[in-house]
Amino acid sequence: MSPQLSDWYFSFSRVSPATLAVAAAVLGGFVAALFAASAVLPGRRIEGPPLNGKRCVYKVNGMVVFLATMLAAILLGLLYRSPLAGLHSHFTALFVAANVFAFGLSGWLYARGRRSPNRPAGLWRGYFFGTELNPALAGVDLKLFSYRPSLIGLALLNVSFAVVQHETYGRLTLGMVLYQVLAFAYVLNYFQFEQGMVNTWDMLSERFGWMLVWGDYVLVPFFYCIVGWSLIHQPETLTPLAAAGICVLFSLGFWMFRGANDQKHRFKNDPACAVWGRPAEALDGRLLVSGFWGLGRHLNYTGEICVYLSFALCAGGRSWVPFLLPAWLAGLLVHRSRRDDRRCAAKYGDLWRRYTERVRYSMVPYLY
Secondary structure (H helix, E strand, O other), rough: OOHHHHHHHHHHHHHOHHHHHHHHHHHHHHHHHHHHHHHHHHEEEEEEEOOOEEEEEEEEEEHHHHHHHHHHHHHHHHHHOOOOHHHOOOOHHHHHHHHHHHHHHHHHHHHHHHOOOOOOOOOHHHHHHOOOOOOOEEEEEHHHHHHHHHHHHHHEEEEEEEEHHHHHHHOOOOOOHHHHHHHHHHHHHHHHHHHHHHOOOHHHHHHOHHHHHHHHHHHHHHOOOHHHHOOOOOOOOHHHHHHHHHHHHHHHHHHHHHHHHHHHHHHHHHOOOEEEEEOOOOOOOOOEEEEEOOOOOHHHHHHHHHHHHHHHHOOOOOOHHHHHHHHHHHHHHHHHHHHHHHHHHHOHHHHHHHHHOOOOOOOOOOOO
């Protein structure tokens, strides 16, 4: 059995009613603290695009919440002996608790939205896809909020793996250091770009049900950290040259991922904006064909796959386990790109046909 899988096995074997109770209390306290911080900490209020004849107002203070959480984690580390290591030792119990929370939250969302107009027909579709587009509680948009426990939880789990490696071996490998830096930069930039989320497909078109809830509270924090978990007992395998190559791949992917999303966000807010130093060009003033969006219809997805591939390469290629993450993401985003194309074809009609004639490639220019 590989070190990664044996570590998971021993973590699972330590699960007991007592550890599950502790995990449930930690998870509940974590989500409640982030929700309270989201409600009371300062932040800009921005209007989103029109939805069902009205504009939702979002409080954008994710960066403040993220930095406050990381500061609190550092202070706990100074006051108590390695509290973050407990996230690793209770990983499986936290995973179980997160699943229970996600299923329970999805049930509550279904119950409160049963009378929503245009809700999906049937219990299964209503529960799975959701009944409300933008449910809010105490003035906090629950869909936008849920990205915070998702990504902040991921960041804390990643740091816990570095703490465990240092406590176990007395040092951090180059692969672990590089992964921590790149993963932290990725999460930090999300909160820098948080205002752009209000223009994404998830916010505009996906109802908030089990599909998104489970993805936020279970899939992202507990699966997307698989590279960090794999690195704990991984011997040093990276050379400085390999590390430099990984940084280049991460930078390229990050440039495409965030650059494409930023261009779309700026165009939606100001159609007269400049893209790559020139006035933005759009078909009928609606579909951007400048910058990344003139080269491919979904280069933001391609960039994100490159980012996660760079994460997996930090483990040095000695195990297949870290590559489950970019492989999963590639399959997910290829499928999503096709689903997006079908939805856009239904929404824009002939304009979308003209756009696909102008921008022929989906994710890889001149290939696919």
